[in-house]
Amino acid sequence: MARALEFWxxxxxTYSYPAAMRIQDACAQAAVPLIWRPILLGPIxxxxxxxxxxxxxxxxxxxxxxxxxxxxxxxxxxxxRKPGDxxxxxxxxxxxxxxxxxxxxxxxxxxxxxxxxxxxxxxxxQPAVLIDILxxxxxxPEPVLEAAQNPDTKAHLRQxxxxxxxxxxxxxxxxxxxxxxxxxxxxxxxxxxxxxLA
Amino acid sequence: MARALEFWxxxxxTYSYPAAMRIQDACAQAAVPLIWRPILLGPIxxxxxxxxxxxxxxxxxxxxxxxxxxxxxxxxxxxxRKPGDxxxxxxxxxxxxxxxxxxxxxxxxxxxxxxxxxxxxxxxxQPAVLIDILxxxxxxPEPVLEAAQNPDTKAHLRQxxxxxxxxxxxxxxxxxxxxxxxxxxxxxxxxxxxxxLA
Numbered sequence: 001m002a003r004a005l006e007f008w009x010x011x012x013x014t015y016s017y018p019a020a021m022r023i024q025d026a027c028a029q030a031a032v033p034l035i036w037r038p039i040l041l042g043p044i045x046x047x048x049x050x051x052x053x054x055x056x057x058x059x060x061x062x063x064x065x066x067x068x069x070x071x072x073x074x075x076x077x078x079x080x081r082k083p084g085d086x087x088x089x090x091x092x093x094x095x096x097x098x099x100x101x102x103x104x105x106x107x108x109x110x111x112x113x114x115x116x117x118x119x120x121x122x123x124x125x126q127p128a129v130l131i132d133i134l135x136x137x138x139x140x141p142e143p144v145l146e147a148a149q150n151p152d153t154k155a156h157l158r159q160x161x162x163x164x165x166x167x168x169x170x171x172x173x174x175x176x177x178x179x180x181x182x183x184x185x186x187x188x189x190x191x192x193x194x195x196x197l198a
Numbered sequence: 199m200a201r202a203l204e205f206w207x208x209x210x211x212t213y214s215y216p217a218a219m220r221i222q223d224a225c226a227q228a229a230v231p232l233i234w235r236p237i238l239l240g241p242i243x244x245x246x247x248x249x250x251x252x253x254x255x256x257x258x259x260x261x262x263x264x265x266x267x268x269x270x271x272x273x274x275x276x277x278x279r280k281p282g283d284x285x286x287x288x289x290x291x292x293x294x295x296x297x298x299x300x301x302x303x304x305x306x307x308x309x310x311x312x313x314x315x316x317x318x319x320x321x322x323x324q325p326a327v328l329i330d331i332l333x334x335x336x337x338x339p340e341p342v343l344e345a346a347q348n349p350d351t352k353a354h355l356r357q358x359x360x361x362x363x364x365x366x367x368x369x370x371x372x373x374x375x376x377x378x379x380x381x382x383x384x385x386x387x388x389x390x391x392x393x394x395l396a
Contacts, residue, residue: 048256058246060368064381071388170258183262186384190269 003198004033005191008164008174009110010041011094012087014055014069015185017118018076019173023188024107030196036106038097039161040090041172048170053087069118072185079119088117089125095148096130098157105137112136201396202231203389206362206372207308208239209288209295212253212267213383215316216274217371221386222305228394234304236295237359238288239370246368251285267316270383277317286315287323293346294328296355303335310334 007023009016027034045053055062066082073080093113100106112133116122122129127145134141147153164174168181175182175191177198182191205221207214225232243251253260264280271278291311298304310331314320320327325343332339345351362372366379373380373389375396380389 048258058368060246060366061381063366064368064379067379068381068385075388168258168261170256170262181262181265183259183266184384186382187266190273 001198002030002032002196003177004035005195006035006037006176008037008039008169008172008176010039010172011090011097011113011117011124012053013041013172014065014086014118016173017069017080017114018072018078019185019188020110020114021078022076023192026188026192027195030192032192032195036097036101036110037160037164038094038101038110038157039164039169039172040094040157041087043161044165044170047165054171055086079115081119081121083117084121085123088123091125092127092145092148093124093130095153095157096134096144098160099147099150099153100144105139108137109133199396200228200230200394201375202233203393204233204235204374206235206237206367206370206374208237208370209291209311209315209322210251210285211239211370212263212284212316214371215267215278215312216270216276217383217386218308218312219276220274221390224386224390225393228390230390230393234295234299234308235358235362236292236299236308236355237362237367237370238292238355239285241359242363242368245363252369253284277313279317279319281315282319283321286321289323290325290343290346291322291328293351293355294332294342296358297345297348297351298342303337306335307331 005027007019009020024034041053045051050057055065069080097106097110100109113124113130116129116133117124124130130145131141134144167176167179169176169183171183173185173188175187177191177195180194182194203225205217207218222232243249248255253263267278295304295308298307311322311328314327314331315322322328328343329339332342365374365377367374367381369381371383371386373385375389375393378392380392
């Protein structure tokens with residue numbers, strides 16, 4: 001009997017992109033229930049004394065990350081264009097995902113936001129970009145954006161980010177099965193196997 | 199026609215261990231010439247403003263690394279015991295490897311040092327441990343240790359570490375094929391494929 005896999009992701013996070021693109025299929029194939037857990041990395045990095053991103057704090061690591069993303073996406077058959085701005089503002093998109101984590105369209109929404117950021121170089125911090133995405137999913141954007149700005153939604157996203165830290169999470173993407181924490185796109189398959197065997 | 203793969207490793211580095219254990223076989227199977235490049239991470243981290251190891255600087259990341267190593271080694275069929283001290287002094291072992299990088303026994307020596315550190319919890323900073331390893335390889339330890347302390351050998355190891363930084367290296371293990379830099383045990387297979395196709 002498979003256990004649920006919690007997928008912790010940040011829309012500004014580069015390696016969350018390839019993970020987000022294939023996690024729903026990977027879990028479905030292994031009959032593993034998938035729980036979408038949008039978070040903000042800002043507070044998680046800040047708690048470790050990192051302001052901004054480790055990839056801007058450590059330039060050599062950052063330079064290699066962009067080249068690695070190119071190679072990795074090419075191998076995976078994923079479109080990739082280095083965003084004109086990094087990291088991009090992800091707050092509004094994360095609030096939408098937090099409020100609608102159980103919606104039937106959540107997977108499509110998450111993938112569309114990542115494609116906008118990392119394949120199309122659109123500014124996902126702009127409401128207009130998210131309105132386009134929601135419209136493209138045949139949704140009425142107005143109530144979705146309204147619900148995203150609800151105080152309860154804001155508190156919920158903060159709680160998810162705190163819950164992630166309680167589990168020992170320090171970066172994204174991460175995957176948890178109970179208290180077992182897997183970090184990084186490179187551990188996606190191992191995490192899914194772990195959930196399937198649990 | 200395959201191009202040579204340079205393998206940059208640090209004997210104190212956790213993820214260099216699984217990479218070191220299988221890189222010679224992986225390169226041989228792909229007919230990729232392998233060049234052993236021992237380095238010291240201390241100066242490379244220091245140049246990035248990190249004193250000690252990122253895994254001690256960022257405790258949540260460090261905690262997950264040990265659990266990840268357990269899972270990763272279990273999956274790979276590698277013995278693993280968390281070293282009683284981390285990071286261990288690797289200077290003498292690195293000097294031996296730098297001076298003898300082309301010796302027919304270099305692969306066996308490198309693997310024996312990693313097993314001592316990460317499977318047997320021996321202090322590889324102690325000459326006695328290295329003497330045991332060399333003796334186990336049917337070598338006379340005395341001239342090997344003497345050559346390791348030669349000023350030319352010390353300078354050679356420093357040059358290798360500087361050369362690594364020139365190539366943009368910021369951590370270990372790393373693999374380069376010409377100027378193409380791959381970082382981390384998770385990129386070993388991709389790097390070998392890259393060398394084989396070049």
